[in-house]
Amino acid sequence: MRLCSLRIDDTFMWCGSKFIVHNIEPPNILIFKEDGERKISKVNYYSLINDDSFELISDSHKRIDKQISKAESNQRSLVDALPDKRRELAFKKLSWIKPILTWENAKSGDMYAAIAFSENYKKYLKDGETVQSINKKTLIERISENKDCGKSTRQLERYLADYLKSESQRENHGIEGLVSKAHMNTHVRIDDLPLELCHPKKKELVLDTIYVRLGEEYIPILKVAIENYYLGKRRKNVAKLHVNIEIMCINAKIESLDYDTVYKIVNRINPYVLEKLAHGDGNTDPKIVNSNANQSFAKAPLQVIEIDHVKLPITVIDENTGYDVGEPWLTLAVDVYTRKIWGMDLSLHDPSGHKVMNCIFNGICMKRTKEKYGTINDWDFHGIPTVFLMDNGSDFTSNYVKSMIEDVLHSEVRYRPIATPRYGGIIERYFRTINQEFLEDLLGFRYKRNDDNNDRKAAAEDAILTLNNLRELLVHYITDIYHHDVHKGLPLECNTPCARYYQAIEIMGYPPFIKEEDEPYYKIQLLPSTMKSYRNDGIREENVKYASPETARFISNKRKNNCKIKFDIEDISRIYLLDPESKSYIEVPSIYPPADEISGMSRKLFQIIRKLLIEKGEITKQQIPGSANIVKGKELLAAKYEAMVKTNMPIRRLALNAGLNLTVNLPSSRIDTPELPLSRRQQLLANLNNEKKKNG
Incomplete structure (x- = not known):
């Protein structure tokens, strides 16, 4: 973990001189020169740590204590369950x-x-x-x-x-x-078999998964017996469940399971799930509810972060053609203690582990919104949280997301109880706030919450914002309005997210932060990984081959899956190979197709191009597209999309998600200026766009 922290009495180098932290007065700190007149100066904390000449100085004892406490914290998070x-x-x-x-x-x-x-x-x-x-x-x-x-x-x-x-x-x-x-509900041995337990009436809803070391023939029997005879409002005791399992084993002509085995299996089912099913929403055992609630109660900034997705009810348009491309998805992370927004990701992609990764990376890094968007205030909230609280969607429960949080950030993953939206009340309220206080004033907003086609068409006709426009306005709203607005859920003495955050800083000091030069390291670490074989012709990953002279020493024609790699689905021109000796990742470019031909190309676009080339007979299913194939594939795909894009909004969205730039002429109906009066935020957007045009 490459984290830095600046507290009272810490020493640091800045502009070639050594300084000491005298006091903390958020958003500033008081410092003085160690070898000067010791005159106290006030500097902005966020500006200081972003300065290229800033370097924190720590003595060995502080580093040792930090390493020991960090290791203990990491280990505790693994066995909390x-x-x-x-x-x-x-x-x-x-x-x-x-x-x-x-x-x-x-x-x-x-x-x-x-x-x-x-x-x-x-x-x-x-x-x-x-x-x-x-x-x-x-x-x-x-x-x-x-x-x-x-x-x-x-x-x-x-x-x-x-x-x-x-x-x-x-x-x-x-x-x-x-x-x-x-x-442990962790698949750690090859003889562990997953036993998925679903809702007795809603078979698509998985309540819990436990691993057992029994023959495969017992899995369907246990699944049916537990779901039908143990789960539910009138669940039977273990003795009766064992009798039912015994009868089912006899009918299947297999050896019966003893009572102790059945008892140990059902004893590992999540007790909250059992109470929820037994008593329903209103009569859950209060001890279990309170226990779960207490685990999510935050007592400091960055202790608990809630993450969730929402589809924003506003239509955005393509900046090149002006055609509407649908409604974007917002992935948002909120700090439970301060109510400050920790991270976000706004895109046209559906919820996925990759969107979660983008949101987390945005949260752990400095936002630099003044530099990027010209905000009045800094979005000065960043760092690595202790706990991530998420719902039970597949995009959050995937092994990739859990590994990203536990293995890379050394944080703890917790999930909300099933069918209990009140446990995500903080972030759900913020989604409503975005709709009511931000989106409703923008053209393209869809007022009705249902899938009314007429309402969608009306919103699409009024839409004037691109995805980048909406992202810029949302950053302005979060940084300059929401963080400084009164929040009913906060104490009266510090009833805005910023006031709550600064009050905590005065007591605890600023949280540890990631330096700008370490951000690429975390970006690589957060990428998904897999094991691959390195042969004489390189590493083959999703029909692309990678190799470099620096990594040739890892070639092995005997050992299978001998290399650990990380890959970025948004740029397939390179992968990162782990060097087991230095424990660092080496960048490996693609050799076929060449890296410069597919630089910045997403995996999704490459798969579409390859499929189209196979359909046209340019390559076989076993072949990898070369440089000429890639160029021709792009031309074929662009022509195909251009022919469909005028009348098909889903195709437009698919094309943009795949990374294509559409060039269809803008229809005359979209060139006309809307006659509706512009809101204050729309006027701000117009001014921003005019300034950009003037500046070239």
């Missing part, structure tokens, strides 16, 4: 092997680990001994003899091996190796 006793046992095992892990890092030359071992585990060193002089076997024996442990050396060695194995499979998740896999 476990019952208290199992969680305590896992952390107890970790505490027994932690001295060994620290010792191994110290022996490898990590000075911070050596200092940490000397300070935290000096009880395992005798007089005259140092970290370098003690060996691993002796250390394990001394830990075993400690009264706080009481485990044999063989048990400690087994715990260490389990931890390292789990850590090698999934970085920062070594503690999973210390938890009994029977109690």
Whole structure:
């Protein structure tokens, strides 16, 4: 985690001089020169940390404490879902092997680990001994003899091996190796089979998924029996469920399951799901509801972030042709404690893991809205949250999104209870606020919430905003209006999102931030990954081949899936290959087709072009398009879309999503200036566009 933090008494370099933080007065900080007259100066915090000459200075002890607390925080987030006793046992095992892990890092030359071992585990060193002089076997024996442990050396060695194995499979998740896999809803073994439990009446609604180590023939039996005889308002007890399963096994001519096995399986079903089904919406066990609510209660900025999607009821047009391209999707992230907007993504793409990634990347990085959009205020809210609260949609529950949040950001993922919209009330209220206070004043807004065709046609006829126009206005609204407006859900003494945020900063200091030079690192880390084979002709990913002289050492014709890569579905001209030695990613360009021919091309557009070339007989299904094929494919696709785009709005949207620029002549009906009076925001937009035209 590459995070920086600036607090009282911290030292930093700025404009070639060393400064010390005297005090924090949001949105400013008070500083003075270390070797000067110590005259206190007030500077804007956001401007300071964005300055190229800014560099934070930290001593070794602060870095050690930060690393230790960060590691503990990461590990805790992995086992929050476990019952208290199992969680305590896992952390107890970790505490027994932690001295060994620290010792191994110290022996490898990590000075911070050596200092940490000397300070935290000096009880395992005798007089005259140092970290370098003690060996691993002796250390394990001394830990075993400690009264706080009481485990044999063989048990400690087994715990260490389990931890390292789990850590090698999934970085920062070594503690999973210390938890009994029977109690974890994580697919960690090839003999684990998923048991999907659906709603008894709504079979398309998945309530929970647990993994069992039984034969495949038992999965449909358990699924039917639990859904029909255990879930529901009058669910039966385990004994009766076991009898029903036994009868079904006999009919299927397979060996019956014993009572203990059935009991352990149903005992791992989410208790909230059972209570919800048993009592309905109004009679859920208050203890469980309160428990879930307390887990989402934020006590500081960036502690809990809510993320959700909404389709905005406003039609936008293509900036080249003026044709309407439909209604965009907004992915938004709101901080629960301050009600400030943390991140957003506005596009024509449907909800997906990629939209979630774009929203998260926007949230963790500095927005620089003054520079990009000329806002009055800075959008000065960024950083990495502790918890992400999301609903149960497939775009949020995917392995990609969970891995992105847990493995890259080291944050915790939590999901709202099923069919309980009140748990997402904060972000849902904000969506209503956007409609009522922002969108209603804009031309192209659709007033009716239903799918009334006449209402949609009327909105499309009035539409004058492009997607970029709408994004710019939305940023202005968030930064200069919403963040400074009174919010009923906040305390009276700090009843605006900014006031609430600045009050917390005065007590806690500014949250850690990501420096601009580290943003590309996080962009790569947030990309999806997969394992691929590196052959003599390169790495083949989605019918594109990648290779470079720098990565030729990874070629192997024997080992399958020997390389871990990351890819960007919005630009297929390059991938990123992980170097296991340096633990860094190497950029690998495409060689066929060449990178310069498909630079900036999305995977979606490439697949459409390839399919069209196959239909035209230009290439076979096994072939990869070359440079000439790509050019011809673009021409064929453009001609196809241009012929359809005049009368087909979904085709226009598909073309723009695929990355094509349409050039159809603007119809005369769209050239006419609307006769309706312009709102204040529309006048602002007109002024902005006029200024841009004047400036060229």
